Amino acid sequence: MAPTHTRIRRAFVTIDDRQVHYRHAGEGPVVIVIGQSPTSARMLDKQTAAFAEAGFTAIALDAPGLGRSTPHNTPRPDVSDQAIGLARMLDALGVDKVGLYGSHSGASIALEFSRLYPDRSAIALMDGLPIYNDLERNLRLSTYFPEYETTWDGLHLMWLWYRYREQNVFWPWNIRGRGARGPVDIPSPRKLHDGVVDILEVGNGYIPPYAAVFRYRAEDAIPHLSTPAHFLAYPDDSLLPALRHLPNLPDCCHLTEMPLDKTKGIEKEIELLRSVPAWGASEIRHGAAPRRNGSALDYVDVAGGQLAVARWGIGKGRPLVILPPAPGSVTQLGTLPEYLGEEREVIAIDLPGCGDSDVLEGTPVTVEAFAEQVAAALDQLVDGPVDIYARDGAAAVALDLRRQAPDRVRRLLIDNVPAVAPAERDEIAEAYAEPITLDWDGAHLVRLWHATRDKELYWPWYNRTIDGVRYENDPQIDPHQLTVEVNAYLKNFESYAPTWKAILQYPVYEALAEPSDDIVVCADEDGRYAHLARAVAGDRFRDMPLGVLARSGEILKLLD
Incomplete structure (x- = not known):
């Protein structure tokens, strides 16, 4: 795949008194791109641009409570809240049917949306779907999210830097040892920097939408899928071991091995999106409506x-x-x-x-x-x-x-x-x-x-x-x-x-x-x-x- 030069534009859509921020490019059938917590949609700009160049309208959203999107008005949002919120976002944009690409926690949202709205889901690609047993789930929820406090000396910035870096060294980041070593390269300073900026944008507000993913029972949702779905297995994905918890898959679902090379991986993702009948383009209504309160x-x-x-x-x-x-x-x-x-x-x-x-x-x-x-x-x-x-x-x-x-x-x-x-x-x-x-x-x-x-x-x-x-x-x-x-x-x-x-x-x-x-x-x-x-x-x-x-x-x- 040649280097992309597609310009990605940004916009907001207003849903009642909440705004969702998204990045978009291209024309054609709509593909919703959902990134992983605790970062914003820009971390998947490669997918957004590549999908656009492949003939799709790519819309990469900041999940509620992350990036520049307003959080859900509940102290404990669930993945189902985020999936329903996505449906309401599509209503506001004038979009009926979509393909979905979700990475890690974004894969959970893509899965739940496909379960709740099979008629609106053409295909779902789930990269590194989190699946946990009860022991893992409870352990993550009780230890994974220490809040950080701003300090006079600025060392909370360094804590965030190494906290974000550490989840690429170990998975989970707070359990360190041979068995927790992540099979991944350390991200570039630019990627680490962007991740820290995204966390600083929302502070400890990143915790509620992220914790929702650990509570989500993907293994209970998968048997109810009726539209094409692919569980992408990249060999260097820290969540690859989680796929051992996949239940028996319906005929519409596939465990799909992916190449180590990320450029070839995106090419394969595009092939998968094209493997189902085209679901038609939508005339998207960009532009944020006024809010009743706040900015x-x-x-x-x-x-x-x-x-x-x-x-x-x-x-x-x-x-x-x-x-x-x-x-x-x-x-x-x-x-x-x-x-x-x-x-x-x-x-x-x-x-x-x-x-x-x-x-x-x-x-x-x-x-x-x-x-x-x-x-x-x-x-x-x-x-x-x-x-x-x-x-x-x-x-x-x-x-x-x-x-x-x-x-x-x-x-x-x-x-x-x-x-x-x-x-x-x-x-x-x-x-x-x-x-x-x-x-x-x-x-x-x-x-x-x-x-x-x-x-x-x-x-x-x-x-x-x-x-x-x-x-x-x-x-x-x-x-x-x-x-x-x-x-x-x-x-x-x-x-x-x-x-x-x-x-x-x-x-x-x-x-x-x-x-x-x-x-x-x-x-x-x-x-x-x-x-x-x-x-x-x-x-x-x-x-x-x-x-x-x-x-x-x-x-x-x-x-x-």
């Missing part, structure tokens, strides 16, 4: 990729557009957008290469290019002028957006802007962000953690001397909030340093030195760049309260 997540297409968008509010008055910290993500703002959404329609956009937005192909890493892409997104999202609230590094992009499209920006509120004075700009822009290079041992995680933490303790953070100590602020070094910030950087780790350099090289100081009735500069007393913002704005500077509710009220007052 509605979506994407907007721009040149070279997609930007992640979050919405709050019900459209009262002039829209308020939030440009979150850059590098960074709207996740760093916590509940602030939700409070703002009680009075205004709020739209937050992660900048290109930041948070959950793509690194846009063909777009240079410059503030001007970022502003151009935000303007293109706004053309699709709103009509008429907007107010903008820009945080930290995103302030540079907001200023250039105002320069490029002055008719679109009615009022601009800049919070905690790193307005570096011209004399220091080149030096700080060059040194402020070290490139993130993935290490086999995960050491890059702790380096980034302490670089981020030291931004609260020193200015600039790499000047760890008496002269660099920040005495004027109460350091914001809560481990949970730092974890959210660090994970926002890790999602697009390759663009972290270039984005900071572009932002710090932009002449923010000069742009703000000239008074303007339409621009408000503010920060709270503990803001990381409050001293820079106060220096450039002088008596035009506005103090922000620390509390989220008070801050939201002050933002709305200043914008009005």
Whole structure:
């Protein structure tokens, strides 16, 4: 199989008050791709792209509670809940019949869906189906899921790295010995990194959907299958021994040996999908509907990729557009957008290469290019002028957006802007962000953690001397909030340093030195760049309260 160049796009579908995130590509009969806990659908991008190139519409979903999908509203979801949720997702997308490919815990969902909805299942491929006897099941449920706690020193990141790595060394990961050695290669640093990022996205929330798989009795479901099903047996699969628990198979089911070579394995998976009569293509209704509560997540297409968008509010008055910290993500703002959404329609956009937005192909890493892409997104999202609230590094992009499209920006509120004075700009822009290079041992995680933490303790953070100590602020070094910030950087780790350099090289100081009735500069007393913002704005500077509710009220007052 030749290397794939298929572009995989992302979307959300809304089911009542819950959203399911998925990745999709191709045209033709729909194949649902379901990955393994505790990771997201991107870990199966090879299958998604290959199935698309083979003439299928591949839809790879983040299982509820994993990736960017909302968890089921129950403390103890079962695999049947996830299968029923999948059926409701297909209803919302306008899809009737599907083929299914599930890996490990995803195989359990594919099996249960095929059992519950035989008329909607054309074929099911189950790669590494988990099957356990009662002793194994109870042991896994009681020992497999220790919760992790965020720690001041960032070592919880290393714990996650080695926890995720360990399940490739031993199976199960927490029982170590000759009999538990996994017959697999250690994943690349990139794959381990992506897995850690996926776990950080949901924290200990990955446990309920994962534990459901250990409670599931696959051996009871298999005899009831009536549509074609293949239990794929890869020789290097850590769950291969579990297939010894397979019951007597119905005539429609097959234990199918797979090659060690994964490229050939995918080719065989495609052959199996083609072994049943084609089940017809569907006109898929992409696009997330509004939610009744909380944020509605979506994407907007721009040149070279997609930007992640979050919405709050019900459209009262002039829209308020939030440009979150850059590098960074709207996740760093916590509940602030939700409070703002009680009075205004709020739209937050992660900048290109930041948070959950793509690194846009063909777009240079410059503030001007970022502003151009935000303007293109706004053309699709709103009509008429907007107010903008820009945080930290995103302030540079907001200023250039105002320069490029002055008719679109009615009022601009800049919070905690790193307005570096011209004399220091080149030096700080060059040194402020070290490139993130993935290490086999995960050491890059702790380096980034302490670089981020030291931004609260020193200015600039790499000047760890008496002269660099920040005495004027109460350091914001809560481990949970730092974890959210660090994970926002890790999602697009390759663009972290270039984005900071572009932002710090932009002449923010000069742009703000000239008074303007339409621009408000503010920060709270503990803001990381409050001293820079106060220096450039002088008596035009506005103090922000620390509390989220008070801050939201002050933002709305200043914008009005």
